[in-house]
Amino acid sequence: MIELVxxxxxxxxxxxxxxxxxDIVKARQSVRQYAKDAGMGIxxxxxxxxxxxxxxxxxxxxxxxxxxxxxxxxxxxxxALVITCMDNGPGIDDITLAMQDGYTSGQxxxxxxxxxxxxxxxFVLQSEPGQGxxxxxxxxx
Amino acid sequence: xxxxxxxxxxERIEHIEDILSSVxxxxxxxxxxxxxxxxxxxxxxxxxxxxxxxxxxxxxxLKLKQEMEEKLMKIQEQQKTILQQQEDLMELSSPVSKxxxxxxxxxxxxxxxxxxxxxxxxxxxxxxxxTGCTTAILDITGVPTVDTQVxxxxxxxxxxxxxxxxxxxxxxISPAIAQTIVHLGIxxxxxxxxxxxxxxxxxxxxxNEQLINGKVVLNQIDTDEPK
Numbered sequence: 001m002i003e004l005v006x007x008x009x010x011x012x013x014x015x016x017x018x019x020x021x022x023d024i025v026k027a028r029q030s031v032r033q034y035a036k037d038a039g040m041g042i043x044x045x046x047x048x049x050x051x052x053x054x055x056x057x058x059x060x061x062x063x064x065x066x067x068x069x070x071x072x073x074x075x076x077x078x079x080a081l082v083i084t085c086m087d088n089g090p091g092i093d094d095i096t097l098a099m100q101d102g103y104t105s106g107q108x109x110x111x112x113x114x115x116x117x118x119x120x121x122x123f124v125l126q127s128e129p130g131q132g133x134x135x136x137x138x139x140x141x
Numbered sequence: 142x143x144x145x146x147x148x149x150x151x152e153r154i155e156h157i158e159d160i161l162s163s164v165x166x167x168x169x170x171x172x173x174x175x176x177x178x179x180x181x182x183x184x185x186x187x188x189x190x191x192x193x194x195x196x197x198x199x200x201x202x203l204k205l206k207q208e209m210e211e212k213l214m215k216i217q218e219q220q221k222t223i224l225q226q227q228e229d230l231m232e233l234s235s236p237v238s239k240x241x242x243x244x245x246x247x248x249x250x251x252x253x254x255x256x257x258x259x260x261x262x263x264x265x266x267x268x269x270x271x272t273g274c275t276t277a278i279l280d281i282t283g284v285p286t287v288d289t290q291v292x293x294x295x296x297x298x299x300x301x302x303x304x305x306x307x308x309x310x311x312x313x314i315s316p317a318i319a320q321t322i323v324h325l326g327i328x329x330x331x332x333x334x335x336x337x338x339x340x341x342x343x344x345x346x347x348x349n350e351q352l353i354n355g356k357v358v359l360n361q362i363d364t365d366e367p368k
Contacts, residue, residue, distance in 0.1 A: 021254045028286060046317035050325065053288040101326050111289045115325030
């Protein structure tokens with residue numbers, strides 16, 4: 001698993017495992033609640049929830065699950081919600097290709113990763129074939 | 142000076158050792174017995190008190206363990222119930238109703254996972270065939286998150302219905318979800334969408350009207366045709 005370093009100033013809100021489709025729903029609901037608690041409006045809540053939904057589903061479908069860390073804290077000078085997804089899956093061979101609209105290595109529509117990136121304020125992806133994939137997204141008001 | 146004397150010191154210490162090893166092995170009913178009153182008696186009584194305390198604590202932790210086990214059993218049962226309810230919900234939550242001549246409504250509430258969408262699609266297609274309805278309204282007001290998977294399922298459902306000759310209208314897309322879909326980059330322009338169920342219903346009824354008018358015209362043509 002590729003560990004993305006956390007800022008020591010961030011507060012850990014919750015750490016969850018994604019193993020089943022039901023876990024995706026639960027984790028997604030948690031994120032929506034934290035976004036609400038952070039004072040985000042309905043549009044921002046929907047955006048971050050949808051973005052992480054794509055990431056959770058990727059972990060579930062391509063890596064058989066993974067770990068989700070929900071944190072809040074200052075991100076590039078903004079009070080933000082930071083969600084990190086890490087898995088032990090096969091990793092992504094060509095990240096540029098994976099970030100292209102309409103490209104999928106599976107059965108999806110191919111809009112998950114690029115779509116998620118457009119829905120959040122910051123998007124960090126690290127992946128090595130055989131080492132897994134880690135994605136961090138941040139959303140601020 | 143009175144030197145302390147301990148009667149039968151060797152036997153009594155051996156007795157203490159015996160008792161302690163029995164207690165250590167788990168026999169908590171044993172206590173040190175002694176018929177003498179001297180300096181060793183205090184030690185013997187203290188050991189007996191310690192055994193009493195130990196017995197008490199052990200009983201307490203045993204009780205706690207039992208309680209924990211009972212709680213665990215309860216939680217496991219509850220989990221079973223939750224799983225069962227999830228399954229029940231899955232079957233219950235895809236009702237397709239004919240609300241008007243030619244018009245079906247499928248209200249979708251909650252989360253669309255792949256299993257549920259499959260059931261939903263099968264129900265809808267089956268109902269289209271059995272009722273012969275040509276318009277189906279998929280109302281997603283009750284779906285809080287539309288991600289690419291949900292959108293993909295919707296597209297597939299609409300396409301499958303179209304193959305059976307029915308037109309689908311997707312209603313109940315909230316402004317927040319509309320913006321999110323646009324940012325995701327999904328193209329839903331192939332699907333007929335309406336903001337509310339009411340709009341979808343009005344559209345379907347208008348279409349019905351035209352259809353019925355059309356039928357009338359067709360009938361007239363039929364009857365006007367010379368034999």
